[in-house]
Amino acid sequence: MNSIIKRIAGHFLIKGDVVDVDSHFNGLVNKTFLVRTQDANGYYDYIIQKINTYVFPNPHRLMENIVHVTRHIASKEEHNQTLHVIMSSEGKTLVEDASGCYRCYHYLENAHNYQQLQDLRQFKEVGRAIGIFQNHLQDFPVKLLYEVIPDFHNTPKRIKALKKAAKVGIKERIKETKNEIQNFLDKKSFLSRVQTALDQKEIPLRVTHNDTKLNNVMFDQLTNRALCLIDLDTVMPGSVLFDFGDALRVGASTKPEDDKEFKHIAFDITRFIAFSAGYLLQANEWLSDKEGDMLSESVYIITMECGMRFLTDYLLGDKYFLTRYPKHNLVRAKNQLSLANDIWQKLTVMQKIVKSLRTRFEEIVITKLGRDKENCNL
Numbered sequence: 001m002n003s004i005i006k007r008i009a010g011h012f013l014i015k016g017d018v019v020d021v022d023s024h025f026n027g028l029v030n031k032t033f034l035v036r037t038q039d040a041n042g043y044y045d046y047i048i049q050k051i052n053t054y055v056f057p058n059p060h061r062l063m064e065n066i067v068h069v070t071r072h073i074a075s076k077e078e079h080n081q082t083l084h085v086i087m088s089s090e091g092k093t094l095v096e097d098a099s100g101c102y103r104c105y106h107y108l109e110n111a112h113n114y115q116q117l118q119d120l121r122q123f124k125e126v127g128r129a130i131g132i133f134q135n136h137l138q139d140f141p142v143k144l145l146y147e148v149i150p151d152f153h154n155t156p157k158r159i160k161a162l163k164k165a166a167k168v169g170i171k172e173r174i175k176e177t178k179n180e181i182q183n184f185l186d187k188k189s190f191l192s193r194v195q196t197a198l199d200q201k202e203i204p205l206r207v208t209h210n211d212t213k214l215n216n217v218m219f220d221q222l223t224n225r226a227l228c229l230i231d232l233d234t235v236m237p238g239s240v241l242f243d244f245g246d247a248l249r250v251g252a253s254t255k256p257e258d259d260k261e262f263k264h265i266a267f268d269i270t271r272f273i274a275f276s277a278g279y280l281l282q283a284n285e286w287l288s289d290k291e292g293d294m295l296s297e298s299v300y301i302i303t304m305e306c307g308m309r310f311l312t313d314y315l316l317g318d319k320y321f322l323t324r325y326p327k328h329n330l331v332r333a334k335n336q337l338s339l340a341n342d343i344w345q346k347l348t349v350m351q352k353i354v355k356s357l358r359t360r361f362e363e364i365v366i367t368k369l370g371r372d373k374e375n376c377n378l
């Protein structure tokens with residue numbers, strides 16, 4: 001593989017000759033290589049990724065999205081911390097040959113990421129990173145973006161898919177999960193609220209990342225503050241509520257997504273506070289009232305949506321998600337249902353927290369504006 005990467009690297013506009021290829025990087029979707037080159041002036045590092053064209057069948061359109069978004073972020077004053085696409089010598093975003101389809105990025109220096117959440121401060125930084133990302137892109141013409149996975153967070157369509165699976169799926173599995181199917185369908189109208197708000201233009205279409213996991217946030221090695229989001233394959237038009245909700249679904253659960261101890265699965269409110277504070281520090285100014293009001297419920301909706309997807313896949317014979325044992329998808333679905341139930345119990349508290357954070361941050365902005373005005377008068 002390394003000799004292939006060496007050859008591929010030669011097609012990108014990078015400095016020097018390849019002296020080392022390191023493929024130890026974690027990643028579930030694409031294959032990632034750290035490529036070190038050398039010329040008379042020194043060493044340079046680059047990232048080359050082999051794109052998983054099974055998951056992303058249109059890598060060219062996907063790369064157009066990434067180029068649009070990263071250029072827009074880089075154009076923002078003082079903020080050049082972002083992925084930066086390196087073109088091929090033919091002026092293309094991809095190099096393709098019989099072995100696959102490859103892209104190249106600048107290596108983010110003095111940065112690292114984590115697989116496991118360390119503490120609350122770190123989760124606040126995850127919120128801040130998502131806020132910064134959306135902050136830079138809130139004036140981006142979202143219509144330019146291609147919908148990489150159509151209807152990714154269209155919850156009403158996910159409900160329909162579950163209903164269909166409950167008819168045409170594996171008979172024993174349908175019988176076995178009668179209660180779970182009903183639990184999801186009982187909340188049908190509530191679960192459609194984000195999509196309905198989008199359809200009725202009560203909330204705007206914005207740029208969304210759609211994979212706001214901890215390990216897609218790069219941190220500064222020295223300060224341990226969040227630098228930027230990586231893994232931009234699923235950048236698409238959508239609601240910012242998707243990114244907020246999904247980050248909390250994963251990051252604020254007391255148990256992993258496939259833990260079987262359903263009774264012990266809870267939504268950690270202190271993590272919710274930390275994350276929301278980091279996020280709103282960045283997003284409060286431009287977030288609409290309606291979006292602000294819906295932040296908490298989006299966590300519930302996204303969790304239920306994810307649970308429905310696991311259950312649908314279970315009913316249809318585990319075609320989509322990778323499973324390690326026969327009931328893996330069922331465990332995941334029950335896990336998400338337990339988490340969603342706990343979020344449901346805590347919704348009012350969560351809404352109060354968001355409200356008070358938003359008021360507090362507005363006060364800070366007003367005080368700051370007042371101070372700036374005073375300074376101007378001096």
Ligand SMILES: Nc1ncnc2c1ncn2[C@@H]1O[C@H](COP(=O)(O)OP(=O)(O)O)[C@@H](O)[C@H]1O
Nearest residue numbers: 025026027028029030032047105106107108231
């Ligand atoms: N530009 C970059 N600079 C430094 N490290 C990177 C860069 N891009 C990716 N990585 C590393 O490679 C890993 C996998 O990349 P990612 O784009 O998240 O792929 P996947 O879709 O497989 O998760 C990341 O978790 C990160 O450690």
Ligand SMILES: [Mg+2]
Nearest residue numbers: 027215216231
């Ligand atoms: Mg990743």
